[in-house]
Amino acid sequence: MKPTRRRLAVAALALGALLSIPAAAADARTWIVGATVISPERADDGQRMDVLVEGDRIASVVPAQPPGTARDAPVFDATGLYLLPGLIDSHVHLATIPGFSPVMEYRHPLLAREYRAQLPRSFLRYGYTTVIDLIPTDRAVVDAFLAAPAHPDVHHCGALPVQDGYPSHFAPGVVRKRIFPDYVVEPGAADADHAPQAVVERVRKGGAICIKTFFERGFGRDRNLPVPSAELFGALMKSARAAGMPVLLHASSIEAQRFGVEGGTDIFAHGLWNWGDANASPTLPQPAREVLDRVAGKKIGYMPTLQVIGGLRVLFEPGYFDLPAVRRVVPPSMLEWYRSPAGRWFKDDLAGGASDELMRARLGETLQRGAESTRYLAQKRAFFLFGTDTPSGPTPGNLPGLNGYLEMQRLVAAGVSLRQLLEAATLNNAKAFGLADRVGTIEPGKRANLLLLGRSPLESVEAYDTVRAVWIGGRRLDPAELEAAR
Template identity: 45%
Template sequence: MKTRLLIAAGALLLSTAAAAETLWITNVNLVSPEQPGRVGPGSVLVRDGIIAAVERGPARAVPPGVRKVDGKGYYLTPGLIDSHVHLFGVPGMSFDHVKRHKGIVEAYYRQMPRSYLYYGYTTVIDLAVSDRAVIDNFNRAPLHPDVVHCGEPLVYANGYPMSWIAPVERFEMFGNFIYDPAQAAAIPKRFTPADHTPEAGVARVAKGGGKCVKTHYERGFGANRKLPVMSDRVFADVKSAAVKNGLVLVTHGNSFEAQSFAVRGNADVLAHGMWHWGPHNASKELPAEIRALLDQIVARRIGYQPTMQVLYGMLAYLNPAYLNDPAVRKVVPAALADWFATPEGKWFKEEVAEGESDADALLGFEAPLRRQKMVLAYLASKDANFTFGSDTPSSPTYGNLPGLNGYLEMRRLHQAGLSLEQVFRAATINNARTFRLDAEVGTIEKGKKANLLLMKMSPLQDLAAYDNIVTVWIGGKEVERASLAAGN
């Protein structure tokens, strides 16, 4: 035991020294989103985990007392930002599974921070904190992305996502709710309206260190589409409180109705694409009313998170080849990957298929995906403020795995019409600016945190660049990508 403690202490000292040493990263091509048209040779000086200088042009002599890092002519970019994650969720598992398979869950949580880094995500934003201990443990990992969070989600009493939990438990799990006087009989007596106003809920998020606040407009799913939703007046109070507390207002909404509501109420970020068009669902073209709403989103630079992997992540259960993809075992422990392949591990397929054959279930996804792609193509043509978010995991599906889910989302966005530059900006400077992190991350500039990626190819030329990362720096700490894979 004593020997192991000494080794661990030595490793900690070495990692601390590595983060604090001065580096000269040279012989690289700089790719930074504030100057996407200026890709060329350069060097970056890193001191105490911060970018101390950026020099463009041919490499010069190494400054004295500095360790040289030869970039071999590869491409240096800022670390990526995933602005929609749920660190608490274990992909593929229900709450009961989490309780029954504690060893697998612990192994997953140990690997999770490394998996985000494996695909270059050096900053993640948790939009809905369910258990602060998960974030604390994430931050204690030897290597992990920086975490920004929105605190506990601000939910409407008995609405989404409270509705997924039994009434006897939902107010314990979602304690930061807005009291609806019309539902007084359905809210436990121990809660008082004064403690659950929009102002009180937003203040709780700010007090807990949140940088944003997550709200929802969701009437329901399937046969249950009568969930309570907040009014314009209540949402206006939420917005006012968010501004007062300096928080970014994020709103879940995947329909024309929901996004109209959020835009009308001046939300800062729309979490999800628009795959439900309501009365326009049967339209084969983009309706004029939807184009008008999208034009507002573009003009007001509202952050737009398409989260296409929400749908494709569920389709993983209808794709026999998915679990055979070697990438799956790069981001989750072998024990969890093996469990996915068991009958118990495929439990969620019944939820996805809803009693239909695989072929019929696949057909059911075609219309919402078509609608979403049309919306994204239009927004891309207008150069909207895309803010990259993977929604990992969006549901208890094994189709949303940390890191890999983000890479797959990028591929879907490009296929839907976003240019390579738009994808790159969405995952760097757009996220940084929209979530007010641009003083620290998002570009390769002096004074920013040294969250950097060395890629074999330029992300402005080939989407495969994001799967060809060589080295990751997190706060100046250098790690080879291969060492971050599960099992290493």
């Protein structure tokens, strides 16, 4: 994610904790009856159960509503439908506006305001009741998100780039240290305030539940960026473990993921689509297999994030902005701007004069490498986590909520089973980020973040596009009322 100048300016301020709060007051007591309950801690295909919600919590999950209870609680009839835990997207960037450069945010304040007002609703429309911001750079954006009448629960990581490395290199040098105040330096450096232990403790006190760092040498015009040494990464891992915080590593190449495996990272924040000298290989090269075998064997959390590339490719596919699903998640004014010559700036910049056909082919090759790596891990029963990197940059191909559904489709097409997908987007994410005592399953005591579908997600990935209701902290929301084009 490339930070904008506006976000860079406010990132120097203390972020504070991004607390999870309910969207609004929940009903005091409600029975959800007749649904097939699919909860990922159970290996079955679901059971017909009745669920009692009290306030913002699940109070009871029973085979049948006890006689007489309807008199003292409203009943929501979910007969024939499928109830599962609310989905978790563990890789988002709330401050980034898809399709906007830094200057455009200044030039089009009304569009920016309308997009951000719709943002939490779009996540909820597709069933995402928890999101984790991996590089929070604008406290004002998060505050506005949390002030919305309905919004997902929000958590965040502390972003710890190596000094002058990715993504801090996007910031002008004169303000870089103010914009990325939590950069880390190599052991032995005189800057004690930016030693791993000091920085990890600082972001922990600021409310972060995880640490994200980066092994990225760069791409395009930015190459040969500094990356952490094994010693620095080891010190960071040690400090994070002592603080009880998982470490995510931005890594999409064989070199970077080998570094992360050897350093003991907890989670990879991207899939493996850069095979280096073997990029032209029609099959997964042996060096990639060796790294992925270790990823699967060590049960390292793995986010394939295929839509990072998919969100670029759709810009060169005809009819993308005409899809009804796109109209669901962005305001009409924003969609009109995307279709304008000014709104096509990123597509033109990315292509550099190349034809749509050539760009589809180039990005398709990268997608195929990511899919091959994902397929291999699926066969090895890897510990998948569901994260979308929404948006991965200034591309309108990564739209909130919808991007998650498109990621799901790509994962299943790559060979991830429907059960693996369900677990990744619920229980696995909850476990990996220390949230399993609150969300991820349908059990008494858990937060009442729930998703009701018209079809079983264990029968078809298209089930995730049949949302009938969403509960956030016990409050039921109608998906039709969450759409942008109403």
